[in-house]
Amino acid sequence: MTKKTSINFSKAFEELEAITEWFEKGEADLDEGLAKFERGLELAKVCKGKLSEVENKIKELKKKFEE
Amino acid sequence: MTNSVEPVLQVSEYLKLANQVLKLNIDGYAFAIEGEISDYKIKDGKWIMFSLKDENDPSAKVGCFATTFKVSGVFEDGMKVRVWGPPAINKWSGFQIEVRKMEAVGDGALKKAYELLKKKLEVEGLFDISRKRMLPRFPERIGLITSRDAAAYGDFARILNNRWGGVEVLFSHVHVQGREAVPEILAAFRRFNEMSETERPEVLVLTRGGGSLEDLHAFNDEQVVRAVFGSKIPVICGVGHERDESLCDFVADVRASTPSNAAERVVPNRQEVIYEIETMTRHIETRLTDAVDDKQFLIERATNLIFTAADRQKEKLSHLTRNLLDRVNNWLPRFSDRLGASLRVLANLDPKRVLARGYSIVTARGKIVKDAAALEVGVEIGVQLAQGSLGAEVLRVNGKGKIKLI
Numbered sequence: 058m059t060k061k062t063s064i065n066f067s068k069a070f071e072e073l074e075a076i077t078e079w080f081e082k083g084e085a086d087l088d089e090g091l092a093k094f095e096r097g098l099e100l101a102k103v104c105k106g107k108l109s110e111v112e113n114k115i116k117e118l119k120k121k122f123e124e
Numbered sequence: 125m126t127n128s129v130e131p132v133l134q135v136s137e138y139l140k141l142a143n144q145v146l147k148l149n150i151d152g153y154a155f156a157i158e159g160e161i162s163d164y165k166i167k168d169g170k171w172i173m174f175s176l177k178d179e180n181d182p183s184a185k186v187g188c189f190a191t192t193f194k195v196s197g198v199f200e201d202g203m204k205v206r207v208w209g210p211p212a213i214n215k216w217s218g219f220q221i222e223v224r225k226m227e228a229v230g231d232g233a234l235k236k237a238y239e240l241l242k243k244k245l246e247v248e249g250l251f252d253i254s255r256k257r258m259l260p261r262f263p264e265r266i267g268l269i270t271s272r273d274a275a276a277y278g279d280f281a282r283i284l285n286n287r288w289g290g291v292e293v294l295f296s297h298v299h300v301q302g303r304e305a306v307p308e309i310l311a312a313f314r315r316f317n318e319m320s321e322t323e324r325p326e327v328l329v330l331t332r333g334g335g336s337l338e339d340l341h342a343f344n345d346e347q348v349v350r351a352v353f354g355s356k357i358p359v360i361c362g363v364g365h366e367r368d369e370s371l372c373d374f375v376a377d378v379r380a381s382t383p384s385n386a387a388e389r390v391v392p393n394r395q396e397v398i399y400e401i402e403t404m405t406r407h408i409e410t411r412l413t414d415a416v417d418d419k420q421f422l423i424e425r426a427t428n429l430i431f432t433a434a435d436r437q438k439e440k441l442s443h444l445t446r447n448l449l450d451r452v453n454n455w456l457p458r459f460s461d462r463l464g465a466s467l468r469v470l471a472n473l474d475p476k477r478v479l480a481r482g483y484s485i486v487t488a489r490g491k492i493v494k495d496a497a498a499l500e501v502g503v504e505i506g507v508q509l510a511q512g513s514l515g516a517e518v519l520r521v522n523g524k525g526k527i528k529l530i
Contacts, residue, residue, distance in 0.1 A: 065264075066290070067260065067262040070262065070397075073405075074404065076408060080407065080408050080411035081411070087416065090412050091412070094409070094412045097404070098408075101401050101404070101405045104401050105401060107290060108289070108397060110290035111289045112285070112290070113284055113290070113292070114291070115268075115293040115295050116293065116295065117272070117296075117297060118297075118315070120297075
């Protein structure tokens with residue numbers, strides 16, 4: 058249910074990876090770096106929040122009547 | 125004898141009757157017929173023909189006919205099999221069983237059938253590494269195909285919960301062995317693959333616990349293997365214990381050794397991902413601090429440079445000033461000496477002092493008269509003395525160009 062509202066975990070994680078890689082390349086513009094840094098922290102928070110979900114929902118598919 | 129009317133049947137009518145009797149009296153699906161294959165042949169890649177021999181009485185033989193559409197798997201002479209299907213008398217080949225289903229029997233035959241099928245599928249390229257797909261790293265929806273009564277189900281769910289959360293598991297309950305297993309597994313694959321893109325799971329997990337080759341038959345069934353191969357959704361297969369293998373394992377995109385291992389392969393470990401996120405944020409932080417430090421260093425260096433330059437300028441300036449002062453100081457006394465001398469000279473030249481000595485200055489028409497010839501008799505002149513002045517009139521002019529002292 059929370060899936061719709063919250064950002065997709067893999068998207069957030071990938072973006073965080075991309076930011077890390079951006080910093081890795083060095084020659085960082087400070088303004089841009091600051092913006093990316095803030096975004097990175099935000100993404101990390103989102104990801105960690107998502108990780109605190111402990112439950113997995115198991116939904117059994119009803120048998121369809123077959124031919 | 126006379127007039128007794130005996131019906132006469134044509135051969136084809138007789139065959140029809142016999143077939144009807146056979147059909148009514150022998151239910152081809154009620155039992156299996158077990159025997160050993162001989163004279164196994166496939167014609168045109170479609171028609172399978174062989175004889176089924178009684179193991180204990182090799183002279184007891186029955187012909188069998190099947191199509192490759194109905195019977196999958198690979199068989200060969202000498203294999204012990206069970207066949208299902210109605211009997212029929214065929215115009216061309218006589219009495220035979222129309223085989224609808226056939227299975228290898230006994231460990232030897234099963235093993236043999238398994239190896240043959242494996243070889244065939246391998247040659248066909250179903251197990252090629254190049255067609256293995258990547259699984260999503262963080263799946264949100266997983267399709268699970270197993271039996272709810274099997275330990276595999278519990279193992280999978282437990283490990284899944286230990287490792288990761290927030291996943292929706294669409295569970296399709298199937299028999300994992302026995303008669304219903306193959307059709308149910310096939311149906312589950314169809315169902316998941318027919319789902320719309322929005323409700324379709326990102327990965328399918330096909331799993332069951334260990335068992336004998338016979339127990340695992342559904343996972344070695346050609347149709348199931350092809351269903352795994354044809355699935356639009358990537359498949360993880362985890363069958364049995366560590367060393368069990370099944371054909372589904374080979375065809376799956378990812379092969380897990382056990383149901384628990386399937387859970388490990390399908391979702392990452394929460395702790396590891398947290399660690400990874402922390403490492404990344406730390407890394408970003410360090411990088412940013414480094415960048416700030418770098419800039420700070422640059423600024424400091426620039427400031428230092430400017431200050432040094434300014435200092436140098438200042439020093440130069442003070443040096444100049446000092447120099448200048450030195451020069452001025454040197455020059456000033458000499459200047460005042462010279463000034464004093466000049467003043468003295470000037471003072472000597474002062475006309476007033478000359479007048480004081482008794483001289484006087486004569487002016488005519490506002491001009492100093494230096495030559496008597498410039499004057500005429502009767503002109504009014506002025507005479508300036510040391511004290512006061514007076515006006516006079518010229519009475520006489522003496523000589524020209526000669527100054528006559530009075």
